[in-house]
Amino acid sequence: MLIGHDKIVQFFATAIKNGTLGHAYCLVGSNQVGKRKLVNFLASQILNTPEERLATNPDYYYLERETDEKTGKLKKEISVKQSRSIRERLQNSSWLGGGQIVIIDEAELINDEAANALLKILEEPPKKAAIFLLTIDDQLLLPTIRSRCQTFYLGLVPDAQIAAGLMTMGADQEIADDIAKISWGRPGRAVEMFLDADKRNEYYIETQRLRNLVNAPFHAKLAALEDLFGKKDDDPMQKRDRWKSVLDIWQMQWRNFLLKNQAGEAANNFSTAQIVEIIDRFKIAQKLMGENINPRLLIEETILKF
Template sequence: MSELRPGVLEGAIAPVLNTVLHGHQQAEQFLAEAYRSGKSHHAILLEGPEGIGKATLAFRFANHVLSHPDPEQAPDRLADPDPASPVSRQIASGASHNLLHLTRPVDEKTGKVKSTITVDEVRKAGHFFSQTSGSGNWRIVIIDPADDLNRNGANAILKILEEPPRRALFLVLSHAPGRLLPTIRSRCLPLRLKPLSDEAMRAALDHLGFALRSDEEARAVLKIADGSVARALKIINYGGLDIIAAFDKAIDGEGPARRKAMHQLADALSGRDSDAAFNFFTEHVGDFLRQQARAAALDGRLDLANRFAGLVSAIDERFTVAGAYNLDRKQTILDVMSEIAA
């Protein structure tokens, strides 16, 4: 198990350090063959749900390219990175002059990861390319994920994508590509990664040192995780099953019992070091509302389906604003739960 880095879940291996990838053999083969052909696109959009291995694949491919700078001489498949190789050591330590990882920065005052990738972070890409312009080496930028770019940051990235430098490669990660600027999507080659199968999930969790205690626990975790290792870790390490049970109790309750359940849940998710649990809660709220909208639509209750669909967007926006402006988390949870209950 690796050191815990900012933004990395307890029990996870930071993608930059992870030498093993499960369940994406076809995507790996496509990237290796496209690169070897010499016709690889300068910007690849790695799409798929959060926590299925997109960042690990991006660093894996970056390692492959920097280890084999001549495409014609590159292997026809991606091998597990060798932690002892100079390229791997430089990438792992953040000291590679040919790789830039753009992600949400850590706030120096609070020590917490910021809510967006700002234009100041994106400007590092311009500096990165200007410093390495005469090297002749591949220069790789991983945007992780592009969903976190604020408006100015997204526009700044777009300008670079419109006129990419020579031998530049962009690996653009997205959990929800439909939310990206259409102009960014149009300049990238999409590569869709699917949620992991149960077999791949078990292998990934075993690689991280997690042995599910019983078949019943395994079925529950795998069902709710829905092919996402990150979601599985939140269930195992951050009380995901308890959060779902408390959410159901608050939604199904009535009168004083409902209000008490809501406050208990809000208190539990508003304490110190509860960011991961809170993030799991926000994901579950979105999943719950989408399921309700789907069920209402299948039942022919289109007005209700539209109301639930609208609530997904409204609550997602509420969570985003609350995070951006550091609003009271407990009150945000209570407001959201009241809207859903209504």
């Protein structure tokens, strides 16, 4: 179910109805704010195909990072081979006569060679084809690519709208309101927590863990983190995903502390400048978590800040 972003939905509804759809769009927003859900909703309208069947439509092409066969991990970039595959797809006419849709997820991860290949496609756009770039930050795209796309920024969705969406999915009002408050304005996160109670429990557990960590002696912090690192034989990918999720929760809690400080409601004994520095450290940690760096040392270094 699509929650929020009504003005953007209305814009595209009008463009589809009037036959004025452009050839390239860039949807910008934080993770789980609804970029993928929105673009698949639009694709279903354009291709006249139910969302759950888009993957079977030959005129629908979803491009994302590939998995490295040797390591089993996602590759760090979208390759030039993948970009060129778009041209190959679009060289052919629509199979079903309703146009073609190309979606590039995490477009900020397109490497330079791939970006240049994509630029050539945007400079000579095929007829009856629309390319959607999804990104958390359009400033990470080449300026020449940005200039050829119409950009839409997906903002955070109000809690009331998220709660209403969850109730439509079957949640009772109390649960819907509770989830909306801890979804950070991200419908995807709200739906995930509604469908998976473990995700909701993780939020409350990690929020309490953070409270216990703040201003605690370092040896106590290490003890509080022990179960977070799991056993040696636990799946490495699952552990890394959990660490990223935990860092995300902690970072949002520090954002809440910052908002309270700015409102004159001191949540702890940290100054605004100190909280900003801690949030910046979390951003660095999140970025480095995807690199070949020891996650335990990374998290331990981060908690030294508070």
